[in-house]
Amino acid sequence: MNLTLKIWRQKDSNAKGQMVDYKVTDISEHMSFLEMMDVLxxxxxxxxxxxxxxxxxxxxxxxxMCSMYINxxxxxxxxxxTTCQLHMRMFNDGDTITIEPFRAAAFPVIKDLVxxxxxxxxxxxxxxYISVNTSGNTQDANAIPISKHAADEAMDAATCIGCGAxxxxxxxxxxxxxxxxxxxxxxxxPQGQVEAVDRVQNMVAQMDLEGFGNCTNTGACxxxxxxxxxxxxIARMNRELMKAAIK
Amino acid sequence: MVLTFASVLxxxxxxxxxxKSSIGRKVAMALSAFFLMFFLIIHLxxxxxxxxSEDLFNELSHFMGTNxxxxxxxxxxxxxxxxxxFVMGFVLELKNKKAQGVAYAKNNGAANSTWMSRNMxxxxxxxxxxxxxxxxxxxxxEINTKYIQGDMSGMHDGGFRYFxxxxxxxxxxxxxxxxxxxxxxxxxxxxxxxxxxxxxxxSTAGRKETLQKLGKAYSIIIxxxxxxxxxxxxxxH
Numbered sequence: 001m002n003l004t005l006k007i008w009r010q011k012d013s014n015a016k017g018q019m020v021d022y023k024v025t026d027i028s029e030h031m032s033f034l035e036m037m038d039v040l041x042x043x044x045x046x047x048x049x050x051x052x053x054x055x056x057x058x059x060x061x062x063x064x065m066c067s068m069y070i071n072x073x074x075x076x077x078x079x080x081x082t083t084c085q086l087h088m089r090m091f092n093d094g095d096t097i098t099i100e101p102f103r104a105a106a107f108p109v110i111k112d113l114v115x116x117x118x119x120x121x122x123x124x125x126x127x128x129y130i131s132v133n134t135s136g137n138t139q140d141a142n143a144i145p146i147s148k149h150a151a152d153e154a155m156d157a158a159t160c161i162g163c164g165a166x167x168x169x170x171x172x173x174x175x176x177x178x179x180x181x182x183x184x185x186x187x188x189x190p191q192g193q194v195e196a197v198d199r200v201q202n203m204v205a206q207m208d209l210e211g212f213g214n215c216t217n218t219g220a221c222x223x224x225x226x227x228x229x230x231x232x233x234i235a236r237m238n239r240e241l242m243k244a245a246i247k
Numbered sequence: 248m249v250l251t252f253a254s255v256l257x258x259x260x261x262x263x264x265x266x267k268s269s270i271g272r273k274v275a276m277a278l279s280a281f282f283l284m285f286f287l288i289i290h291l292x293x294x295x296x297x298x299x300s301e302d303l304f305n306e307l308s309h310f311m312g313t314n315x316x317x318x319x320x321x322x323x324x325x326x327x328x329x330x331x332x333f334v335m336g337f338v339l340e341l342k343n344k345k346a347q348g349v350a351y352a353k354n355n356g357a358a359n360s361t362w363m364s365r366n367m368x369x370x371x372x373x374x375x376x377x378x379x380x381x382x383x384x385x386x387x388x389e390i391n392t393k394y395i396q397g398d399m400s401g402m403h404d405g406g407f408r409y410f411x412x413x414x415x416x417x418x419x420x421x422x423x424x425x426x427x428x429x430x431x432x433x434x435x436x437x438x439x440x441x442x443x444x445x446x447x448x449x450s451t452a453g454r455k456e457t458l459q460k461l462g463k464a465y466s467i468i469i470x471x472x473x474x475x476x477x478x479x480x481x482x483x484h
Contacts, residue, residue: 006352008352019352069351069354071353071355072351072353072354072355072356072358073355073358073359077358098352098353100351100352100353103347103348103349103350103351104346104347104348105345105346105347105348106346106348107348108348109349169359171343171347171356171360171365172343172346172347173343173346173347173348174269174343174346176269176270204268204269204270205268207269208268208269211345211346212269212346213269213342213343213345213346213347214269214272214273214339214342214343214346215269215273215447216339216343216364216367216443217364217439217442217443217446217447218359218360218361218364218365218439219359219360219364220356220359220360223358223359223360224359230452231446232451232452232455234446235446235449235450235451235452236449237270238270238273238274238447238448238449239449241265241268241270241271242265242274242449245264245265245271
């Protein structure tokens with residue numbers, strides 16, 4: 001298939017970016033979106049132009065590195081997938097595809113489609129962990145009884161890959177789905193209880209400090225999340241913070 | 248005793264910190280929304296009596312308009328609730344605009360969320376405009392009669408004045424039209440706002456379906472009730 005691509009080009013974080021049109025031809029419908037971008041970049045390199053910078057790593061849909069806002073949606077029009085798992089069969093021959101970086105004041109553009117998502121790491125560092133003595137005599141986790149229901153819900157929350165699609169798609173650039181998932185995966189388990197109060201307070205404080213917006217429950221994040229993280233995690237985080245406030 | 252006082256004080260201070268956080272503000276929005284949604288039920292319950300009993304409507308209006316508890320305790324709280332909900336709504340909207348940074352060249356919001364949920368500020372502004380109109384129509388004249396002219400009797404020409412005053416207001420088709428538009432927007436605001444408030448308060452996943460059904464019913468029944476009242480009095484008198 002032949003496509004017209006409208007891509008955000010920005011030299012560096014200080015430069016003023018703009019949308020630039022490109023044409024790609026003979027794209028196979030079996031290619032992933034990133035492979036299509038590879039074809040474009042090969043074309044650009046061959047003609048002596050600067051290739052389009054974009055994030056990617058595992059290309060298996062689990063690392064959370066690839067991003068891109070494709071035709072007005074985070075990770076494009078398909079559901080439950082990251083951009084690397086988005087296939088060109090989702091598009092038609094002759095289509096014009098708009099490709100932009102994830103937008104949020106807390107996700108500044110580094111170059112072209114690459115944005116700085118280290119705000120997520122700082123939120124994680126603020127409390128997204130449990131303190132375990134790893135001196136060699138660590139207790140077997142399976143020795144602690146956990147209900148199937150709680151284990152499943154904690155696992156569902158833990159599948160968040162921190163890609164930032166929730167922030168990119170949110171009209172308020174809120175990070176609450178991400179933080180909600182990270183708070184929930186510990187709040188649901190006995191190991192998470194010891195530091196529960198500090199965890200939720202510190203992570204929410206860091207989230208606010210990073211300049212993410214305020215959730216208005218549109219639910220867009222839940223729909224666009226490649227891992228199907230549920231909005232219930234945000235409600236759980238709210239409960240956790242309310243509990244922490246009166247403890 | 249001193250210890251209890253100190254711990255209460257610490258807790259209040261901690262709560263102040265809570266309400267400064269993004270989630271705390273969300274909770275504050277939800278709490279004021281609950282209060283306003285409760286008020287709408289009361290307001291509709293009183294007004295609906297005008298459809299079948301002029302006397303009952305007059306009695307209830309007189310009670311609401313002259314009872315000291317309603318006038319000097321509930322009314323100020325209500326006004327504070329409305330002002331708080333609006334001011335906080337605007338503050339959060341401005342903060343969220345700032346958090347967005349550069350706007351997308353192409354954004355397909357309809358793919359993942361409802362129009363209502365994305366335009367709460369718009370429906371909210373229409374409701375605010377309506378409240379101003381509604382105050383000019385009913386509240387300011389009431390305050391003027393009762394507290395400036397000092398006439399607390401609620402009487403005019405030998406009978407209660409409330410029903411006649413309302414009917415008179417609904418003669419004007421432009422006003423009725425404006426009210427209907429505002430009520431439709433109120434319905435859209437509530438269609439997202441009802442469940443949103445519960446979500447902000449951390450409602451559990453198990454209650455989701457029930458709350459969605461309740462929200463749908465509430466956001467249709469309340470505005471529709473007010474629309475029926477306005478149309479009824481426009482066409483019947």
